[in-house]
Amino acid sequence: MRALTFVPGGKDTLEVREVPDPEPRQGELLVQGLALGICGTDRELVQGDYGWPPPGEERMVIGHESLGRVLRAPDGSAFSPGDLVAGVVRRPDPEPCGACRRGEFDMCRNGRYTERGIKELDGFGSELWTIEAAYAVRVDPALDTLGVLVEPASVVAKAWEQIERIGARAWFEPRTLLVTGAGPIGLLAALLGRQRGLETHVLDRSPPGLKSSLVEELGGIYHSSSTLEDFQRAKPDIIIECTGAGQLVIDSLTTTAAVGIVCLCGLAPGGRAHRVDAGVINRDIVLENDVVFGTVNANLRHFRAAAEALARADRRWLERLITRRVPLTRALEAFEPAKDVKAVIDLTA
Numbered sequence: 303m304r305a306l307t308f309v310p311g312g313k314d315t316l317e318v319r320e321v322p323d324p325e326p327r328q329g330e331l332l333v334q335g336l337a338l339g340i341c342g343t344d345r346e347l348v349q350g351d352y353g354w355p356p357p358g359e360e361r362m363v364i365g366h367e368s369l370g371r372v373l374r375a376p377d378g379s380a381f382s383p384g385d386l387v388a389g390v391v392r393r394p395d396p397e398p399c400g401a402c403r404r405g406e407f408d409m410c411r412n413g414r415y416t417e418r419g420i421k422e423l424d425g426f427g428s429e430l431w432t433i434e435a436a437y438a439v440r441v442d443p444a445l446d447t448l449g450v451l452v453e454p455a456s457v458v459a460k461a462w463e464q465i466e467r468i469g470a471r472a473w474f475e476p477r478t479l480l481v482t483g484a485g486p487i488g489l490l491a492a493l494l495g496r497q498r499g500l501e502t503h504v505l506d507r508s509p510p511g512l513k514s515s516l517v518e519e520l521g522g523i524y525h526s527s528s529t530l531e532d533f534q535r536a537k538p539d540i541i542i543e544c545t546g547a548g549q550l551v552i553d554s555l556t557t558t559a560a561v562g563i564v565c566l567c568g569l570a571p572g573g574r575a576h577r578v579d580a581g582v583i584n585r586d587i588v589l590e591n592d593v594v595f596g597t598v599n600a601n602l603r604h605f606r607a608a609a610e611a612l613a614r615a616d617r618r619w620l621e622r623l624i625t626r627r628v629p630l631t632r633a634l635e636a637f638e639p640a641k642d643v644k645a646v647i648d649l650t651a
């Protein structure tokens with residue numbers, strides 16, 4: 303079979319190679335790979351920024367945003383041939399920490415977890431892949447290849463679960479949401495915000511175009527801006543920060559309404575210093591009972607919530623998030639610096 307492989311830590315090593323077909327072990331599904339989503343993490347992996355091959359290997363299969371069709375399922379599993387599935391990315395560490403032991407491996411305490419396509423496990427960028435039935439998530443057949451959005455949506459589903467758990471510390475009926483950054487994560491965060499009935503604002507530096515039209519189609523309000531100036535008077539109840547841009551992160555800390563929640567989801571390189579008045583930030587957070595928290599990754603529960611959220615979404619809207627589709631034969635094009643929202647590789651072509 304063909305697989306999209308790279309050498310972790312190396313530069314320009316990404317290539318489609320012929321590799322042996324995988325053999326499912328006990329309790330595993332054999333899956334035909336249909337689609338693979340590419341994100342910033344994948345682009346960093348192929349630049350050699352990080353990534354760890356499976357023990358004893360030099361190359362590994364890339365890809366953690368998966369969609370496939372079950373070819374073979376073990377007897378007694380919840381799956382049958384023909385089912386669409388997406389794979390959970392992370393696995394608990396071998397000697398699980400308390401969080402991993404309870405299935406909360408997205409909250410691993412010792413960093414010894416492994417991840418498909420990133421850390422010590424082959425990814426899903428191949429014509430065939432295997433997965434433990436316990437880490438496969440059923441995808442609504444009506445979603446078809448849009449099921450490739452389950453992984454990015456799982457990150458957002460976790461963010462929302464955490465926001466709601468934090469909100470549950472007291473009376474919590476949020477009305478307004480601000481999402482900063484209108485990439486795939488920001489747009490999916492806005493989708494889940496609209497599904498919760500929130501007045502949803504999305505801020506992105508892009509001029510009006512595809513992103514603004516996607517936000518407006520959701521019933522949201524688009525702000526083409528790189529500052530939070532618009533929100534100083536009517537501060538949102540919740541901010542989901544998806545850019546990682548230093549100034550936006552800092553300003554978001556003081557731009558929520560009282561008892562506000564700031565969820566930090568974005569990542570950006572360090573090295574740029576900002577002047578901050580720590581006293582003002584501290585006062586704002588203390589006097590408003592605000593919470594600021596970070597979130598990354600997702601566990602099985604979040605993948606299932608993501609699959610359900612996507613099944614409820616408008617499929618034409620989801621379709622427009624995927625702005626580039628390339629066949630496996632031209633897979634490298636999906637890694638070019640992205641002007642688009644989401645690039646997807648068709649593993650069947």
Ligand SMILES: [Zn+2]
Pocket residue numbers: 394395398399400401402403407409410411412413414415
């Ligand atoms: Zn752990």
